[in-house]
Amino acid sequence: MLRIIFREYFYLRQTLPIFLYVFYIHFRDEDNPIIERVVKTGLLAIGLVTVFFSLGYIMDIPFNELIPFTWSYPGPITWGVLFIIYFYILALKGQSGLTSFTLATMATVGGGWLYEVPLFHPITMFLTRSSIFYLNGQIMCLLILVYDLMRKGLKPNMLMGATLILFLLVSTILVIKDGRWPPYSGIWLRWIERVPASLLLISLLSGIRRKEK
Numbered sequence: 001m002l003r004i005i006f007r008e009y010f011y012l013r014q015t016l017p018i019f020l021y022v023f024y025i026h027f028r029d030e031d032n033p034i035i036e037r038v039v040k041t042g043l044l045a046i047g048l049v050t051v052f053f054s055l056g057y058i059m060d061i062p063f064n065e066l067i068p069f070t071w072s073y074p075g076p077i078t079w080g081v082l083f084i085i086y087f088y089i090l091a092l093k094g095q096s097g098l099t100s101f102t103l104a105t106m107a108t109v110g111g112g113w114l115y116e117v118p119l120f121h122p123i124t125m126f127l128t129r130s131s132i133f134y135l136n137g138q139i140m141c142l143l144i145l146v147y148d149l150m151r152k153g154l155k156p157n158m159l160m161g162a163t164l165i166l167f168l169l170v171s172t173i174l175v176i177k178d179g180r181w182p183p184y185s186g187i188w189l190r191w192i193e194r195v196p197a198s199l200l201l202i203s204l205l206s207g208i209r210r211k212e213k
Contacts, residue, residue, distance in 0.1 A: 009069070014130045014137035017109045021144055024102040039097035043087060050080030074190040075112075082198045083108045089202070094211030095152075106145040107201045113138035115197035118171035146204070154207045163203040167196040 027035055056066050057073040064070070083104045090100035113136065117125055124136075131137045146154070174193065 011130045013109060013112075014128065015132055017105050017141050018132055018137060020102055020105055024098055028096070028099060036097045039101045042101060043084070043097075046080055046083055050077060050084065053077050053080070072190060074194065078191070078194045078198065079108050079111065082111060082201070085202060086205070089205045092210075093205065093208060103145060103148060106141040106148075107204075110138050110142035110145055111194070111197050111201050114142065114167075114201070115194045118175055145201075149204055149208055152208045152211070154204065157207055159206045160200075160203045163196070163200040167200045170196045 053066070053073055053076045056063070057077065063072050086104035086107050087100045090103055091097070095103075113125065126136055126139065127134050128136055131140070133140070170193070
C-alpha cells in the first residue's frame with residue numbers, strides 16, 4: 001500500500017491540493033466541528049511524520065529503509081516544519097483550522113517548486129499532463145496562496161522585500177556555482193537551499209492582519 005502511494009506521489013501532489021482548495025471554498029464559512037477534528041488529525045499526522053523523519057535522521061538510518069522512495073531527509077523535514085509553522089501563524093492570526101490547514105498546504109506544496117525552479121527548470125516544471133489544467137499544480141498552489149492572502153488584505157512590507165532579496169540572492173549564487181555553494185557543501189547545502197523560499201513564504205503572513213472574531 002505504501003509503495004502504491006509513493007509511486008503515485010507526483011500525480012497526487014498535482015491534484016490533491018487543488019481538490020482541498022475546492023473543499024475549502026465550499027466549507028470555509030461553516031463552523032463544523034467534524035471538519036475541525038479532521039484538520040487537527042491531519043495536523044497531528046504531519047507532526048508525527050516530521051518527528052518520525054527527524055528521528056530517522058538523528059539515528060542515521062538510511063532514508064530508503066524508512067520509505068521506498070528516492071528522497072533524502074532535508075526535504076520532508078523542512079517542508080513538515082514549514083507546514084506546522086504556517087498553520088500556527090495563521091491560527092494565531094485568527095484564521096480557522098480549515099483555512100490554516102489549506103493555506104499551509106498551498107505554501108508547502110508550492111514551496112517545493114519555488115526553491116527548485118532556479119536550479120531545475122525544464123518545461124515540465126511549468127506544464128505537465130499530470131496536472132488538472134496542464135499548468136503545474138505547484139504553481140497553481142502559489143497563485144492560490146497569494147490570491148487568498150490578498151483576499152485577507154495582504155499588503156507588501158519590508159520583511160517581504162528582505163526575504164525576496166535573500167531568495168533571489170541565494171538562488172543566483174546556487175545557479176552560478178552550479179549547485180555548489182562554498183563554504184557549504186554536501187548535506188549542509190541540502191538543508192540550506194530550501195530555507196530562503198520557506199522564509200519568503202512565511203513573510204507573506206506578516207502582510208495580513210489578525211482576523212477579528
